[in-house]
Amino acid sequence: MSNPPTELLGTATNKSGVRASEVPSTGGRTGIARILLSRDTVMIYTLVFFVIYAALFIPRFASPVSTGFLLLDVIPALLIALPMTLVIITGEIDLSVASIAGLTSALMGVLWAAGLDIGAVLLISLLAGVLAGAFNGLLVAVLGLPSLAVTIGTLALFRGLALVVIGDNAVANFPPELTSFFTSKIGGTGIPTVMIGVIVVAIFFGVLLHFTPFGRGLFALGYSKEAATFVGIHVMRSKFWLYVASGSVSALAGIYWTLRYSSARSDNASGLELTVIAAVLLGGVSIFGGKGSIPGAVAGVLLIGTINFTLRLNRISDVVLIIVTGTLLIASVVAPSIFEGISKWRHTRRNRRILPPASALGATRATASGVQERK
Amino acid sequence: MEFIRPTTGRRTRRLFAFAAVAASVALVASGCASGSDVGTGAGAEGDLSVTFIPKQLNNPYTDVVLGGGQDGATAAGFTGIEVVGPLEASASSQVSFINAETQAGTSVIVIAANDPDAVGPALEEARAAGAKIVAFDSDTNPKYRDVFISQVVAKDVALIQVKLIAEQIGGSGEIAILSATANATNQNEWIKFIEEELASNPDYTDITLVAKVYGDDDDTKSFQEAQGLLQAYPNLKGIISPTTVGIAATARYLSTSDYKGKVALTGLGLPNEMRPFVKDGTVTAFALWDPAQLGYVAAFAGKALADGTITGAKGDKFDAGDMGEREVGADGLVIVGPPTTFNADNIDDYDF
Numbered sequence: 001m002s003n004p005p006t007e008l009l010g011t012a013t014n015k016s017g018v019r020a021s022e023v024p025s026t027g028g029r030t031g032i033a034r035i036l037l038s039r040d041t042v043m044i045y046t047l048v049f050f051v052i053y054a055a056l057f058i059p060r061f062a063s064p065v066s067t068g069f070l071l072l073d074v075i076p077a078l079l080i081a082l083p084m085t086l087v088i089i090t091g092e093i094d095l096s097v098a099s100i101a102g103l104t105s106a107l108m109g110v111l112w113a114a115g116l117d118i119g120a121v122l123l124i125s126l127l128a129g130v131l132a133g134a135f136n137g138l139l140v141a142v143l144g145l146p147s148l149a150v151t152i153g154t155l156a157l158f159r160g161l162a163l164v165v166i167g168d169n170a171v172a173n174f175p176p177e178l179t180s181f182f183t184s185k186i187g188g189t190g191i192p193t194v195m196i197g198v199i200v201v202a203i204f205f206g207v208l209l210h211f212t213p214f215g216r217g218l219f220a221l222g223y224s225k226e227a228a229t230f231v232g233i234h235v236m237r238s239k240f241w242l243y244v245a246s247g248s249v250s251a252l253a254g255i256y257w258t259l260r261y262s263s264a265r266s267d268n269a270s271g272l273e274l275t276v277i278a279a280v281l282l283g284g285v286s287i288f289g290g291k292g293s294i295p296g297a298v299a300g301v302l303l304i305g306t307i308n309f310t311l312r313l314n315r316i317s318d319v320v321l322i323i324v325t326g327t328l329l330i331a332s333v334v335a336p337s338i339f340e341g342i343s344k345w346r347h348t349r350r351n352r353r354i355l356p357p358a359s360a361l362g363a364t365r366a367t368a369s370g371v372q373e374r375k
Numbered sequence: 376m377e378f379i380r381p382t383t384g385r386r387t388r389r390l391f392a393f394a395a396v397a398a399s400v401a402l403v404a405s406g407c408a409s410g411s412d413v414g415t416g417a418g419a420e421g422d423l424s425v426t427f428i429p430k431q432l433n434n435p436y437t438d439v440v441l442g443g444g445q446d447g448a449t450a451a452g453f454t455g456i457e458v459v460g461p462l463e464a465s466a467s468s469q470v471s472f473i474n475a476e477t478q479a480g481t482s483v484i485v486i487a488a489n490d491p492d493a494v495g496p497a498l499e500e501a502r503a504a505g506a507k508i509v510a511f512d513s514d515t516n517p518k519y520r521d522v523f524i525s526q527v528v529a530k531d532v533a534l535i536q537v538k539l540i541a542e543q544i545g546g547s548g549e550i551a552i553l554s555a556t557a558n559a560t561n562q563n564e565w566i567k568f569i570e571e572e573l574a575s576n577p578d579y580t581d582i583t584l585v586a587k588v589y590g591d592d593d594d595t596k597s598f599q600e601a602q603g604l605l606q607a608y609p610n611l612k613g614i615i616s617p618t619t620v621g622i623a624a625t626a627r628y629l630s631t632s633d634y635k636g637k638v639a640l641t642g643l644g645l646p647n648e649m650r651p652f653v654k655d656g657t658v659t660a661f662a663l664w665d666p667a668q669l670g671y672v673a674a675f676a677g678k679a680l681a682d683g684t685i686t687g688a689k690g691d692k693f694d695a696g697d698m699g700e701r702e703v704g705a706d707g708l709v710i711v712g713p714p715t716t717f718n719a720d721n722i723d724d725y726d727f
Contacts, residue, residue, distance in 0.1 A: 060479065063478075065477075069471065069474040069475075069478070073470075073471050163557075168557030168563070170492065170558055172492035172495075183496055261466065261467045261493040261496070262493070262495060263466055263490050263493035265466050266557070266558075268467065271463070308471075309475075312471055312472060313478060315479075317432065318432070318460075318461060319432075
């Protein structure tokens with residue numbers, strides 16, 4: 001085992017279990033089949049089917065107006081889900097994202113009310129997000145404190161700071177050209193203009209995670225921090241920059257929120273962190289780290305957003321929505337475990353039947369125990 | 376080691392990318408598929424529909440307002456009556472509900488705004504699609520609605536609460552306010568008048584307002600804030616809670632503590648919720664209007680707007696069923712009636 005590409009090391013083990021159940025010898029399910037049946041891809045199918053179903057059977061859904069309202073609603077969650085995916089893949093979490101968005105919003109309001117130029121307001125607010133993220137990064141990556149505890153702390157801290165900054169006031173008189181730009185649509189497509197920016201950010205994180213050594217390192221990090229260190233991944237540096245990225249994108253979401261609703265308040269985006277994490281997990285990102293993809297996470301956010309939107313279109317209470325989201329999330333977490341259990345059982349049974357020689361048995365056991373280790 | 380295969384990894388990524396592109400294309404395509412259907416829901420001829428969007432659902436006060444609203448809407452002749460709303464009273468939570476109503480082509484939207492400006496752009500879109508906007512209970516920025524139905528004159532609500540607390544604490548001592556959310560439009564307006572009255576009226580010079588706390592219209596939070604107030608200010612003589620959730624939670628705390636009967640409590644409460652606390656001596660008197668009338672008048676105002684009887688201009692008059700004729704004042708303001716004071720003598724006469 002001399003420094004194999006780490007991402008492959010990770011996915012390969014997972015694959016070996018599935019593959020062995022198809023053809024016990026050396027071959028097995030090809031790369032294509034594996035991808036088409038992976039958890040992230042299944043979520044994309046679910047999204048596509050649900051959208052088609054909604055377009056066909058839900059009155060008034062199939063119109064550009066839907067696309068516009070739906071996307072405007074999900075943009076904050078969509079933005080934050082991108083760095084959140086990377087953070088969760090490394091086995092960490094960031095619960096302070098919504099509070100950073102709230103703090104950014106509050107700061108924008110106060111600076112704008114103080115008469116600063118809008119460009120300066122946006123820049124300082126974004127910088128505040130970067131600093132907030134760096135603070136998280138310092139505590140989690142550099143000092144090595146548990147991210148759950150740290151970000152629960154900063155969740156309260158940043159929201160508290162937002163209240164200190166703006167108090168019980170609300171600032172609403174942002175430049176109308178800017179606020180109307182944030183709700184404007186591209187021609188008659190119904191797609192909000194800001195989606196262009198969101199797509200750019202999504203591509204950035206997608207490429208970063210799936211096509212760069214840094215991104216592959218994150219998967220390795222999520223599997224095993226020690227192993228990642230040994231293969232030369234800068235654990236501390238990677239995590240630190242992820243939190244900075246998370247803070248910055250949360251600030252972008254806060255800026256969007258403020259200008260979309262043309263209202264800067266301390267309670268903006270409250271509770272958004274749980275929506276984002278639920279959507280990301282639903283999109284196939286493993287809470288234990290090491291597994292997940294940007295397309296999956298995006299599909300998760302869009303799926304929850306679409307379900308949400310169709311329920312509201314039919315005037316079904318939000319109570320139903322939270323129950324549906326919760327059930328989906330539990331199902332999405334439990335289902336893979338069940339499937340894995342079944343395939344492991346079939347795998348073991350087949351091994352007993354067709355692999356009597358001691359040497360072969362030993363080899364398979366090694367792979368099987370490899371699967372277990374990553375749980 | 377045979378499972379390490381670089382080629383598979385590359386293919387993996389390509390497929391992911393393909394799947395993602397396919398998904399987004401499908402999403403956009405289905406969104407655009409029937410572009411010609413835009414606005415089919417709008418303007419259902421002859422059938423007038425009304426949708427109430429309260430600050431949040433499952434709030435006892437809101438339920439009474441909505442009950443009156445539904446009675447009013449039925450009496451006014453609306454055919455479709457709906458109630459939708461968020462579960463938490465946050466600033467922007469109402470926007471997606473307004474959007475859904477815009478798409479449904481609802482004729483009249485009756486809204487109690489959680490934030491006067493956050494709902495603005497969405498309401499403008501709804502108006503552009505032909506909907507009439509009635510604000511009730513908590514106003515939006517006046518440029519986003521046609522009329523605002525106010526329970527009472529805001530100043531009267533503030534004055535009656537100051538008067539009640541002054542009577543109950545004997546005209547001097549420390550008092551505190553336990554409000555709803557820090558951004559609530561109506562509560563903040565009343566608090567402003569309360570502060571002005573305390574500062575300007577010579578009768579109240581010995582009364583000091585020592586704290587304003589926010590229970591966020593959440594029972595547990597309000598209960599804890601009440602507890603905190605009494606610990607932080609040992610000389611506190613009275614609490615004003617201008618919100619039904621806050622006053623009920625505070626009364627519950629006081630009634631089980633040593634402060635019962637020693638610390639006065641008044642504010643705006645629902646008779647049914649406050650009855651036990653008035654009977655056991657925790658609360659002497661509190662105030663409120665009949666919230667059902669608020670919803671009732673709002674429904675009729677919506678009907679008059681949709682019919683074109685009124686435009687929301689000053690001096691417009693409309694029929695409000697059992698409530699008689701109402702007149703629109705300056706800034707599209709419609710007043711329902713004066714606040715009522717409830718005490719041990721009259722509380723059993725009310726059921727809401």
